[in-house]
Amino acid sequence: MLKGFREFIMKGNVVDLAVAVVIGAAFGAVITALVDNVLMPLISALVGAPSFDDFLLFDINGNLIQVGVFLTALVNFLLIAAAVYFVVVMPMNKATEALNRHRGIEDEEEEPDPQLALLSQIRDELQKLR
Numbered sequence: 001m002l003k004g005f006r007e008f009i010m011k012g013n014v015v016d017l018a019v020a021v022v023i024g025a026a027f028g029a030v031i032t033a034l035v036d037n038v039l040m041p042l043i044s045a046l047v048g049a050p051s052f053d054d055f056l057l058f059d060i061n062g063n064l065i066q067v068g069v070f071l072t073a074l075v076n077f078l079l080i081a082a083a084v085y086f087v088v089v090m091p092m093n094k095a096t097e098a099l100n101r102h103r104g105i106e107d108e109e110e111e112p113d114p115q116l117a118l119l120s121q122i123r124d125e126l127q128k129l130r
Contacts, residue, residue, distance in 0.1 A: 027088075031080055031083050031084060031087075032080075034083050034087075035076060035079045035080055035083060039079045039083070040076075040079070043075070043079075051068075051072045052068040052069075052071040052072045052075070053066065053068045053069050053072055054068055055067070055068035055071060056068050056071070
């Protein structure tokens with residue numbers, strides 16, 4: 001029983017997943033610090049408030065509807081997505097392209113679907129008949 005568990009834990013996928021979770025948590029802290037301490041103060045300098053929590057409050061039958069809290073969460077999400085894209089994804093794509101050029105690997109063009117190619121030929125032949 002323990003041997004099977006040990007084999008399961010030592011599989012590459014489980015170890016890779018564990019490393020990804022730890023790195024992801026650390027990276028999440030970095031991105032959160034960037035958004036909370038750099039981007040949100042810049043937005044508050046432009047807009048005048050660091051959050052929209054007190055914006056659009058409605059009281060319906062004693063229930064408080066806080067649209068501003070949703071807006072703050074939405075802005076935070078967009079800022080985090082932009083930070084991840086510009087800080088991680090875009091530089092990683094450029095580095096991968098540069099590495100592929102250095103190795104002499106060119107982007108492979110996908111072969112068209114045979115059915116799509118046949119339909120294109122049929123379309124072209126029909127246009128010639130007109």
